[in-house]
Amino acid sequence: MTTTDAGGGAPFTAETFQNQFLGAGADMVDAVVTVAAAADPGAGGAATSMSKDRAEVVVVDCSGSMGSGRKIEAAKAAASAAVDVIEDGVAFAIIAGDHEAKLLWPTDGRSFGTASLADRDAARAAIGQLEAAGGTAIGTWLDLARRLFSSTGAEARHAILLTDGRNEHQTPYELTAAIEACRGLFQCDCRGVGVDWEVEELRSISTALLGTVDIVADPDELAADFRAMIASSQARSLPSVSLRLWAPQGAVVESLRQVAPEVVDLTATATSSGPLARDFLLGGWSPGETRDYHMRIKVTPGGVGEEMLAGRVSLVLSDGTIATQALIKATWTDDAELSTRMDRHVAHYTGQEELANAIQEGVAAAKAGDQKTATVKLGRAVQLAAESGHEDTMRLLREVVDVENAESGTVRLKAGAEKAAEMTLDTRSTRTVRLGKPEAAAEPAAPAEPAEPPEGGQPETGA
Amino acid sequence: MSTTATEASPCPACGEMLVPGARFCEACGAATGREAPEAAAGDPAVLDEAEGAAAGEVVGEEEPGAAACVRCGAPIDADGYCTSCGHRALEPVDVYDGRSLAYATHRGRRHHRNEDAGALATTAEGWPVLIVSDGVSASPNPHLASAAAVAAVAQSLGGRPFEGPADLAEAVAAAQEAAVAVPAEGDPNWPEDGTHPACTLVVVVVAAGEVHLANVGDARAHVLHADPAAAGGWTARQVSTDDSLAAAAVAEGADPTAALEAPGGHAITAWLGADAPKVEPHLGATPVEPGDLVLACSDGLWNYAPTDAAIAELAGTMVPEDGEPVLFAEVCERMVIWAVDAGGMDNICVALTGTTEEAAR
Numbered sequence: 073m074t075t076t077d078a079g080g081g082a083p084f085t086a087e088t089f090q091n092q093f094l095g096a097g098a099d100m101v102d103a104v105v106t107v108a109a110a111a112d113p114g115a116g117g118a119a120t121s122m123s124k125d126r127a128e129v130v131v132v133d134c135s136g137s138m139g140s141g142r143k144i145e146a147a148k149a150a151a152s153a154a155v156d157v158i159e160d161g162v163a164f165a166i167i168a169g170d171h172e173a174k175l176l177w178p179t180d181g182r183s184f185g186t187a188s189l190a191d192r193d194a195a196r197a198a199i200g201q202l203e204a205a206g207g208t209a210i211g212t213w214l215d216l217a218r219r220l221f222s223s224t225g226a227e228a229r230h231a232i233l234l235t236d237g238r239n240e241h242q243t244p245y246e247l248t249a250a251i252e253a254c255r256g257l258f259q260c261d262c263r264g265v266g267v268d269w270e271v272e273e274l275r276s277i278s279t280a281l282l283g284t285v286d287i288v289a290d291p292d293e294l295a296a297d298f299r300a301m302i303a304s305s306q307a308r309s310l311p312s313v314s315l316r317l318w319a320p321q322g323a324v325v326e327s328l329r330q331v332a333p334e335v336v337d338l339t340a341t342a343t344s345s346g347p348l349a350r351d352f353l354l355g356g357w358s359p360g361e362t363r364d365y366h367m368r369i370k371v372t373p374g375g376v377g378e379e380m381l382a383g384r385v386s387l388v389l390s391d392g393t394i395a396t397q398a399l400i401k402a403t404w405t406d407d408a409e410l411s412t413r414m415d416r417h418v419a420h421y422t423g424q425e426e427l428a429n430a431i432q433e434g435v436a437a438a439k440a441g442d443q444k445t446a447t448v449k450l451g452r453a454v455q456l457a458a459e460s461g462h463e464d465t466m467r468l469l470r471e472v473v474d475v476e477n478a479e480s481g482t483v484r485l486k487a488g489a490e491k492a493a494e495m496t497l498d499t500r501s502t503r504t505v506r507l508g509k510p511e512a513a514a515e516p517a518a519p520a521e522p523a524e525p526p527e528g529g530q531p532e533t534g535a
Numbered sequence: 536m537s538t539t540a541t542e543a544s545p546c547p548a549c550g551e552m553l554v555p556g557a558r559f560c561e562a563c564g565a566a567t568g569r570e571a572p573e574a575a576a577g578d579p580a581v582l583d584e585a586e587g588a589a590a591g592e593v594v595g596e597e598e599p600g601a602a603a604c605v606r607c608g609a610p611i612d613a614d615g616y617c618t619s620c621g622h623r624a625l626e627p628v629d630v631y632d633g634r635s636l637a638y639a640t641h642r643g644r645r646h647h648r649n650e651d652a653g654a655l656a657t658t659a660e661g662w663p664v665l666i667v668s669d670g671v672s673a674s675p676n677p678h679l680a681s682a683a684a685v686a687a688v689a690q691s692l693g694g695r696p697f698e699g700p701a702d703l704a705e706a707v708a709a710a711q712e713a714a715v716a717v718p719a720e721g722d723p724n725w726p727e728d729g730t731h732p733a734c735t736l737v738v739v740v741v742a743a744g745e746v747h748l749a750n751v752g753d754a755r756a757h758v759l760h761a762d763p764a765a766a767g768g769w770t771a772r773q774v775s776t777d778d779s780l781a782a783a784a785v786a787e788g789a790d791p792t793a794a795l796e797a798p799g800g801h802a803i804t805a806w807l808g809a810d811a812p813k814v815e816p817h818l819g820a821t822p823v824e825p826g827d828l829v830l831a832c833s834d835g836l837w838n839y840a841p842t843d844a845a846i847a848e849l850a851g852t853m854v855p856e857d858g859e860p861v862l863f864a865e866v867c868e869r870m871v872i873w874a875v876d877a878g879g880m881d882n883i884c885v886a887l888t889g890t891t892e893e894a895a896r
Contacts, residue, residue, distance in 0.1 A: 320619065320620050321620050377643075378623070379647075381617075381621040405647070407724070
C-alpha cells in the first residue's frame, strides 16, 4: 500500500491497494487506486472553487412520442425546475430536440443566458411553449450542445439530456460520431423517461461524457431528478482533472476502469501524454468526493527478487500541476505464499465489475429470448450481489428473478417481470458498493438481526 | 563510477537533449542507439555512491536522480525506479568503516531485504573482532536473528580482555540466546508455521600472531597471505569449517564443486536459533604473519568464490600492490559490488581486517 500526497492542504490524495508480489514469469499487475478530493477545496491553491464559472445546458426530448402519457408535461416541469435551481450568474441554455435540434432559449441570438430573475422567467416561458412533434435524432442534440459549449470559456460545462425513445432518425454511426466530438468538452447526465428508450444508447453517451445514466419510469419524478442533477453539478466545484498513468517501456495498460461509485470503463479514453504516459480525463470533482480506479497493467516480467515500478498514477490539474501520485509496484518471488494472495480491494472490485457484466449480459439475453443464458447470468449476478452485500442491486434483481438460493446463484426468471424493472436493473448495473475498512465492518451490525452470526466483516468476493 | 562522457545530442525519437552517455531518452524512453558505457556492467554507478565513506560513517542514503539504471542506462527517478524500464535501482552498499577493520553489506539482486548482518568490535587489547551472520531465509524474521546475534557477540567480546577459545564459546552462547529471543511472529514474508528465527555466525578475533575463530553454519573466514609467487599476489586459506551437506560430502571424499552444486548442497546442518538441535561452534586458532589479512563473509560472497584459489584471485584484483595501505572499507565495498554484479543471488556481507601492528590501532 502506498500513499502519497503533496503535503498539507493537497487538493487530492491517492492510495494504492495491491498485492505487489508476482510468481516467476507472471506479467499481469492489478491495482486499485483510491483518489480523494480534499474536503476543504480552499486549502489547495490550484484547485480553487469556481461555482460561478460554469455553463449548463438542458436538452429536452420533444419528439411525438413525448405526447403520450404525461411525459411532455413532466419534461416541461422538470426543465423549469432545473432552471429554478441554477445559481445566479451561471450561463444556461435550453435545447429542444426531435429529429433535429433547436435552441429553445435564449432566443435573442445569444448562446447562453445568465441565470437571473428575468432570464429564468423568460426561459420558463419558452419551455412552456414546447410541443411534442417529430422524430428522434439524439446526435443532432449533442451537436448543438457542443456548438454552444464551444462558444463559452466557462471552466465547468454540464448538460442534462432527457429522452423517451431510441435514436431512430440517425444511424448509430452518426450518434457515435456526435458523442466522440463532445468528449472532453462537457459532462452529460442522461435520463430516459418511460420504457421505450435504449439503455445501451444512453449509457454510451453518459460513459463517454463522464456523466450518469438513469431511468425515470414515472414522469412525476422527473422534476425532483432534474433539481438533483443540477445540484450535484454545482457541487462539483473543483475543476476537471486527469489521471495520468505512466507505465514502463514494453508495458501495456490492459484496462483502466473507474469502479466506485460506479463502473466506467475509461480504457479507450486514453490520450497520449508522452511515449510512456497516457492521460484519462476524469471530469469535475466535488470537495470530499472519493473515486476508486482498477487498473491492469501487463509488464515484461522481471527476475525473481526484482522489483519494478509497474505504474505511476498522477492526478493532473487543468493547469498541468501534479496534485498527487501513487505507485503501483511489482516484485517477483518464488514464494507462492506471497504471490497467490489476492488484495481484498482488487478482489472486491473484480467481483463488482463481473456483477455489472453479468446483469447487462443477463438482461440482454432475456430481451433476446435466451432464457437459459439469462438465468445463468442473472443467477451469477445474485450470487455476486449477495457475496458483496450489494443490497440495492439485490433488490433490483429480485424484481426480475425469483431467488431460490442466493449463495449458489440459483434463480428462476420471473414470468411477468415488468420492462421498467429490467431497464432499471440494467441502467443501475454499474453502481458498485465500496469495500468497508475491516475494522469498521467488524463492528456489530444493526441490532435488527441479532440471530445472524457475524459475517466476518465485508465478505471477500471474486474468489 | 564512470559514465563515458559523450557529447550532448538530441534524442532521435523526440528531440529532447540526452543525458551524456545515456542509452535511453529520459523524456520518451526511446533507445538512443548508443552502446552501453563500458564501465556500466562492472561498475554500476548506483553502487558507487558509498565510495569514500568516512570513518564510522554509515553510507546508505540514496541520492535520487543521480544514478542511471544498471539494466538499461536510463535515469533513476526520485522514488528509486528506472524512468524507462521501471526496475528498482539497486541501493548503495552499506559500508561500516572502522579504519583498521570494516565491513560492507548489501541485499543483492534477488532477496527482498538484507537478512545478513555484520558487526565490528575491538578487545581490551585492541585486537580487531569481525562478526558476520547470515539470516536463514527459510525461517521467520531471519534479519532480526542475524542482527541480534552479531550485536550479542560484539557486546560479549568488545572492550574486554580476550583470553582464548572459552571467550569465543561464551560469545556464541550469547548469540544463541539472542537469536532464540527473536519472535517468530510478525514477519510478512513468512507464515507462522512453527519454525523459529535462525541464522549462521562466524566470529574472528585477530590476536598477536594468531587468529581465533568460532563459526556455526556456513559463513566463512579466510586468512589472506601476500605471496609474490602466487598468480594474483595472494594465497588464501579457509579457517572456518562449514556446517553444510556439501562439507559433509567433501569430508567423505566428494569433489567440492560437485558437492556444492548437488541438490541441497548448500543446506546447512547447524545454525543458531530456537530450532537448533544443539549449538556446538567450531572453535579454532591459526598462526598469522604481519601483513596477512583476515576476511569474514556470508555465502552471498563465497558462492561466487567457493575455493581458496578463487578467494585469493578475488583479493588479487581488490587489494592494492605492495606498499599501498589497505583501505579495508573500500575493499569490502568492492567485494560486495563484485558479488552483486556476479548475480547477487543472496544477501552479501564481507568483513575485513589486517594483522600488522599499524592496522590494529
